[in-house]
Amino acid sequence: MSDDLAQRTHTGQKRKEKTDLTFWGRLSNWGPYHLMMGAVTASPRRQFVVLAIFPLVWVLFQNLGPMLQMLRVSLTDAYPVAPGVEQHFTLENYTRFFGDQIFWQPFFRTLVFSAVFTFCTLIITYPVAYFLARHVSRRNQMLFLLLLLIPFWVGEIVRTYAIMILLGNTGAVNQLLKWLGFIDRPIPFMYTSFSMGVGIVYLTALYMLLPLYSALEKLPKSFNEAAADLGASAWTRFRRVTLPLTLEGISSGCTLVFLISTGFYATPVLLGGPSTTVFAETIAGFFHVAGDEWPTGAAFATIMFAAALILTGTFQKFMNALRKGDTK
Amino acid sequence: MTKLTFSRRRFLGTAAAGTAALASPAYLRSAHAAGGEVNIWTYNDFVPEAFKKQFEAETGIKVNVRLVDDQGKQFNLLAAEAPNPTVDIMTVAGHRFLQFIDNDLLAPLDTDRLSNWGKINPTFSESDWSTINGHKWGAPILSGMEVLAYNTELVSPEEVKSWDVLFSEKYKGQTAYILQDMMSIIMLKMGYDGNMVAYLDDPAKAEAIVEEAKQYLIDKKPLVRKYYDGGAEVQQMFVNQDIALGHSWNGPAAALINDGFPLAMTIPQEGSYGFVYTYNIANNAPNADNAYTFLNAILASPEIGAAMTKASGFISTYKDASNYLTDLEKKSTSFTDEEMSTLKFFRAEANEMKYGFVDPAVEAIKAA
Numbered sequence: 238m239s240d241d242l243a244q245r246t247h248t249g250q251k252r253k254e255k256t257d258l259t260f261w262g263r264l265s266n267w268g269p270y271h272l273m274m275g276a277v278t279a280s281p282r283r284q285f286v287v288l289a290i291f292p293l294v295w296v297l298f299q300n301l302g303p304m305l306q307m308l309r310v311s312l313t314d315a316y317p318v319a320p321g322v323e324q325h326f327t328l329e330n331y332t333r334f335f336g337d338q339i340f341w342q343p344f345f346r347t348l349v350f351s352a353v354f355t356f357c358t359l360i361i362t363y364p365v366a367y368f369l370a371r372h373v374s375r376r377n378q379m380l381f382l383l384l385l386l387i388p389f390w391v392g393e394i395v396r397t398y399a400i401m402i403l404l405g406n407t408g409a410v411n412q413l414l415k416w417l418g419f420i421d422r423p424i425p426f427m428y429t430s431f432s433m434g435v436g437i438v439y440l441t442a443l444y445m446l447l448p449l450y451s452a453l454e455k456l457p458k459s460f461n462e463a464a465a466d467l468g469a470s471a472w473t474r475f476r477r478v479t480l481p482l483t484l485e486g487i488s489s490g491c492t493l494v495f496l497i498s499t500g501f502y503a504t505p506v507l508l509g510g511p512s513t514t515v516f517a518e519t520i521a522g523f524f525h526v527a528g529d530e531w532p533t534g535a536a537f538a539t540i541m542f543a544a545a546l547i548l549t550g551t552f553q554k555f556m557n558a559l560r561k562g563d564t565k
Numbered sequence: 566m567t568k569l570t571f572s573r574r575r576f577l578g579t580a581a582a583g584t585a586a587l588a589s590p591a592y593l594r595s596a597h598a599a600g601g602e603v604n605i606w607t608y609n610d611f612v613p614e615a616f617k618k619q620f621e622a623e624t625g626i627k628v629n630v631r632l633v634d635d636q637g638k639q640f641n642l643l644a645a646e647a648p649n650p651t652v653d654i655m656t657v658a659g660h661r662f663l664q665f666i667d668n669d670l671l672a673p674l675d676t677d678r679l680s681n682w683g684k685i686n687p688t689f690s691e692s693d694w695s696t697i698n699g700h701k702w703g704a705p706i707l708s709g710m711e712v713l714a715y716n717t718e719l720v721s722p723e724e725v726k727s728w729d730v731l732f733s734e735k736y737k738g739q740t741a742y743i744l745q746d747m748m749s750i751i752m753l754k755m756g757y758d759g760n761m762v763a764y765l766d767d768p769a770k771a772e773a774i775v776e777e778a779k780q781y782l783i784d785k786k787p788l789v790r791k792y793y794d795g796g797a798e799v800q801q802m803f804v805n806q807d808i809a810l811g812h813s814w815n816g817p818a819a820a821l822i823n824d825g826f827p828l829a830m831t832i833p834q835e836g837s838y839g840f841v842y843t844y845n846i847a848n849n850a851p852n853a854d855n856a857y858t859f860l861n862a863i864l865a866s867p868e869i870g871a872a873m874t875k876a877s878g879f880i881s882t883y884k885d886a887s888n889y890l891t892d893l894e895k896k897s898t899s900f901t902d903e904e905m906s907t908l909k910f911f912r913a914e915a916n917e918m919k920y921g922f923v924d925p926a927v928e929a930i931k932a933a
Binding site: 317318319321337339340341342343401405406407408423425427428506507510511512514518519522524525530531 | 635637638641644645647668669738786789790791792794798801805806807924925927928929931932933
């Protein structure tokens with residue numbers, strides 16, 4: 238009788254424990270779940286496969302999928318395929334680029350502009366990142382970063398229009414110069430490589446600033462103090478200690494900004510002028526023009542993509558070599 | 566003429582008047598309560614908001630508008646969806662009909678199902694471009710043209726008699742135009758057929774003419790401030806005084822004039838090209854019956870045509886629509902007989918050949 242009571246009490250306690258468990262607790266005690274997790278985590282190899290599935294699916298469908306589709310379109314002679322038209326594979330869209338010099342100028346102009354604007358962004362943002370990482374207290378750094386992030390709360394087009402308002406003939410800059418008595422007539426800033434450059438630097442600055450800030454923030458202050466103790470001047474400390482040890486941040490920032498700059502479309506269209514046509518505008522033209530021009534646009538986009546990747550790959554290698562050379 | 570983006574300010578300014586004008590329900594009385602939906606691809610302001618609300622209330626048909634800004638994009642979207650499109654009504658420019666028809670994207674319009682067809686001005690509904698292969702393919706709603714617009718405080722009317730002023734040293738860096746459109750105008754200015762229909766049998770001549778126009782625009786490139794793409798861009802440049810004069814579609818220019826901006830427009834003596842926007846029914850439209858109900862309703866009254874003009878600045882194709890415009894609106898949407906006498910409509914017959922030459926020429930000018 239007492240055994241029976243003890244067993245009932247024990248069963249009752251177990252049931253109570255079970256009902257006290259949360260959903261996740263109950264799930265982890267559920268037999269099929271146990272079985273499945275056991276099978277999945279039976280070996281490190283299985284664990285790796287399970288963990289890799291989601292990122293792989295994401296990269297494949299979200300990142301690589303559209304690129305591969307674009308590559309496929311670039312190798313066809315018709316897209317979208319109209320009724321009654323048979324689609325064939327061809328390399329003609331690629332030979333069109335290499336066979337016609339009129340496409341080379343916007344192509345190389347884009348690469349040169351992107352390189353120059355990347356360099357300008359680096360020169361402008363490095364002191365900002367340096368100040369932020371080295372001279373702003375950690376408590377205020379987040380506030381400072383938040384201030385820098387504010388323009389990014391709105392989209393690219395709105396920020397581009399902000400530049401137009403700033404640089405237009407009746408814009409703030411011309412009004413100020415006029416008020417100060419420096420000019421009688423407005424300076425035509427807009428629709429030039431200058432206005433386009435200002436726009437692109439403004440739009441990409443944060444992509445440069447964050448890697449630089451990260452690199453500078455990780456750099457121990459004691460390194461510079463040691464160099465100072467050994468008699469190095471401020472310039473020497475920067476040249477021999479800070480700069481080499483932030484090359485990784487420079488490399489990441491430049492790569493990001495360069496790649497983004499090669500693909501800008503709306504900003505050059507809105508801020509650029511007749512002599513600043515970039516390759517993205519040429520590519521967009523093929524997609525806007527009705528008919529079978531999508532494959533050509535896709536081929537040109539692929540060419541630019543490959544060129545940008547080759548250039549950034551070369552740049553990364555150069556930076557790696559530089560870094561290794563300096564740290565040896 | 567490929568893109569359109571219009572100021573909404575004009576629409577907002579006239580919305581109240583439009584609502585009042587469109588309050589009369591008479592034009593929808595014949596439409597029975599049908600229900601369902603109708604999907605429309607069109608430009609901003611081409612379906613007056615007041616009309617849309619009233620149509621939905623009276624018929625139970627939900628109007629889904631997807632804004633487009635480009636004929637080419639519309640074609641590509643539709644081609645990608647064919648043969649089972651999601652759209653019922655598109656907005657195709659008359660001179661682009663052929664391309665859509667050749668690709669089986671449009672259904673012939675059964676005008677017998679449109680009791681209000683007769684309310685369109687016959688100049689548009691019965692003109693030669695509107696009938697292809699013995700069928701009508703669209704209901705004309707708005708008409709536009711390529712004009713020379715100028716800031717009246719900076720440029721005098723005497724200076725804008727010819728397109729040459731756009732390429733004068735005096736206004737260096739103060740002009741803007743759409744390259745693709747300007748190619749046709751330059752060909753016309755040079756005395757050629759900018760539609761290239763006259764050279765259908767002589768592609769070599771057509772190519773030489775395009776080359777001549779291209780060379781002219783390359784030579785004049787140092788004088789231009791901006792090659793632009795959309796109506797909103799040219800409006801912005803005028804408002805910011807970045808340009809003193811420029812080629813424009815009459816719609817965006819009229820919208821600025823109606824806003825009180827010191828702007829005027831003209832068709833220079835060498836002439837220009839006009840175009841007509843039409844509502845068309847897609848081949849295999851999923852809600853074809855509702856599409857016809859919508860078309861008949863929107864054609865019902867000149868007030869609706871006037872509301873479209875007020876919002877877009879383009880000229881209504883409806884009979885008597887001008888009776889519902891203010892004097893300023895009438896002024897901004899009318900031209901003298903002398904100007905109109907030089908106006909030609911864009912034609913589609915030679916488009917394939919024409920744009921085969923013009924598109925690379927445009928790229929070459931941009932790259933030069």
